[in-house]
Amino acid sequence: MEYYVKSVIPIIESNYDKFTATEKTIADFFIHNQKKMDFSVNHIAELLYTSKATLTRFAQKCGYHGYKEFIYQYEETFVEKQEKITGNTRMVLNAYQELLNKTYSLVDESQVVRIIGYLNKAEKVIVCGRGSSGFSAKEMEIRFMRIGVNVDSMTDSDMMRMSSVFQDKRCLVFGFSISGETEEVIYLLEESYKRGAKTVLFTINNREGFENYCTEVVLLPSLKHLNHGNVISPQFPILVMLDIIYAYYMEQNKYLREEMHDSTLRALEERENREKKLYQM
The missing domain is CATH 1.10.10.10 (Winged helix-like DNA-binding domain superfamily/Winged helix DNA-binding domain)
Structure with a gap:
């Protein structure tokens, strides 16, 4: 493998x-x-x-x-x-391996550097997605919030539409849509772009017209019926690309961001210790 x-x-x-x-x-x-x-x-x-x-x-x-x-x-x-293994194990591992190979082929390191630049300049970061892409949006919020990024995730259709009114040149908006057709995600990107925000779309389809409202289009690897999650999670390609962006971002001001991350861990541990003491009482 x-x-x-x-x-x-x-x-x-x-x-x-x-x-x-x-x-x-x-x-x-x-x-x-x-x-x-x-x-x-x-x-x-x-x-x-x-x-x-x-x-x-x-x-x-x-x-x-x-x-x-x-x-x-x-x-x-x-x-x-x-091939050294057979059956369902081989099927699942081969699917993951294929997606990793395709990510290796698609990843554009110069684009990653540009996105890091947007992250450094943005005063506010919004991440949106529906369904399994919404889980990925929440994952990005948790990870980047812990290293000092002012970030919110959105998975509700109405919230995406309402929040589009408040995005401007100080903002960076990430949209996750495997198909590139999720209506609410596209709406938020379009309206945010009109108001001067930087916009980044994660998708498997590089469609005509994305350049009209996307500052960057991050291409994700695809498998047949990936968006249905039949064999492996549709979140996987998004999370791999997020890991790459996260690694680049951490590398800048590495010690400061590691300290922020460790501080959040300590805060969580303090809460757990207090809960344990209350339970023992």
């Missing part, structure tokens, strides 16, 4: 909604292909009944300079893997 491969598959999946019908045919081929072959532009163009120019445009929409750079990265995904 110990393997990390820089793969283009999650990049294709994240940009899927941007593709034309022909480009989606190309995307489906590369996503589902399981074997090595001649990936030259001439052979693939003939195989998929498309043109070299279309393959080039497809590669560029995925963020590459051209098809040659794209296919070089794609061929790196063919790595031999030895």
Whole structure:
């Protein structure tokens, strides 16, 4: 299970909604292909009944300079893997491993640095999400509050709509939506952005139009039906990315933030000790 491969598959999946019908045919081929072959532009163009120019445009929409750079990265995904466990254990662990591999491929460290910059400047941080994404929002609130960030989480639809009125250039708003379509989350991001707030969306889909109201779009890895939580928790990709951001943020003023974290632990321990004494009485 110990393997990390820089793969283009999650990049294709994240940009899927941007593709034309022909480009989606190309995307489906590369996503589902399981074997090595001649990936030259001439052979693939003939195989998929498309043109070299279309393959080039497809590669560029995925963020590459051209098809040659794209296919070089794609061929790196063919790595031999030895399975040593079977059954449901293997299924679950492989799902987690696949998501970690895809996170490795998607994470943009320069983007993480920018987000840390927004965190440092923001006077107020809002984190919102519905369902399982709401649990992730609460997790972010608890973790970052303990190291001195003025942060609140929101999971209620009405609260998200009402709070949008109060966001401005002093604020930073995080929205968690696996699909990128959660109405209340998108509304809060749109309205906050209009009022000058920095906005960050965590999603698996890099849709057209996000640039109109998102300062940053953090792409998350995807598995089929991930948002339904059939095999593993839909929170996992969000929490992995939050861990990366948290690690970067802690690294700045490390000793001060560690002291803040330890102080919150001491406060909790003092409460527990008082409760124990009251119970013993």
